[in-house]
Amino acid sequence: MLKDDNQKKDGKHILICLSGSISAYKAASLASALVQEGHEVQCVATESALQFIGPAALEGITRKPVKTEMFANSSEIEHIELAKWADIILLYPASAATIARLRMGLAEDLVSAIFLANNFQVPYWIATAMNNQMLENPATRENLSILSGWGARLLETEPGLLACGEIGTGRLMEPEIVQAMIGEYFQEL
Numbered sequence: 001m002l003k004d005d006n007q008k009k010d011g012k013h014i015l016i017c018l019s020g021s022i023s024a025y026k027a028a029s030l031a032s033a034l035v036q037e038g039h040e041v042q043c044v045a046t047e048s049a050l051q052f053i054g055p056a057a058l059e060g061i062t063r064k065p066v067k068t069e070m071f072a073n074s075s076e077i078e079h080i081e082l083a084k085w086a087d088i089i090l091l092y093p094a095s096a097a098t099i100a101r102l103r104m105g106l107a108e109d110l111v112s113a114i115f116l117a118n119n120f121q122v123p124y125w126i127a128t129a130m131n132n133q134m135l136e137n138p139a140t141r142e143n144l145s146i147l148s149g150w151g152a153r154l155l156e157t158e159p160g161l162l163a164c165g166e167i168g169t170g171r172l173m174e175p176e177i178v179q180a181m182i183g184e185y186f187q188e189l
């Protein structure tokens, strides 16, 4: 299916940044759906994200190594190159800790450094995933509101059963919905 030239022509560069949430496995489904549509997908993960999903699944799906380390390849300034490469950047899933790091402008890991290096020149979408209390905490609410004010698009969480066993509103948006939103976004360009 990737050999279809028409699909390849319309394929975009999609950067999926994963942070440490139990819902990180959904990024594999999202990456898979996007690759099948003919997009090039590159995954970048925090160290914590890789506690929840191993790189092999993401690499097998995207056919690209998962990038985690800022200093892995010193012949390229990875965060700058990746920010330039992307047509859209998704933080999927977005953990409370990474959201706080972005709000503070801390470029101390690859995911945060890419956020700073992009500076909203291409769309930056944030799909939060967390327990209700974490989501409703004033720290998280304020961080998200500031990121939205700067130009990030916040994807709505969904109500339902959370990993902690509670019913809440902090569930990660399902991959199919994000996939459809990306399709609409590129169609409207």
Ligand SMILES: Cc1cc2nc3c(=O)[nH]c(=O)nc-3n(C[C@H](O)[C@H](O)[C@H](O)COP(=O)(O)O)c2cc1C
Pocket: 018, 019, 020, 021, 022, 023, 046, 047, 048, 049, 094, 095, 096, 097, 098, 099, 129, 130, 131, 134
């Ligand atoms: C089992 C488990 C599930 C977790 N799920 C979430 C989550 O859904 N959302 C979240 O913000 N943090 C969650 N955390 C906490 C984060 O993984 C933790 O804050 C981590 O430091 C985030 O790092 P990162 O933002 O650099 O990826 C979870 C932790 C554990 C142990």
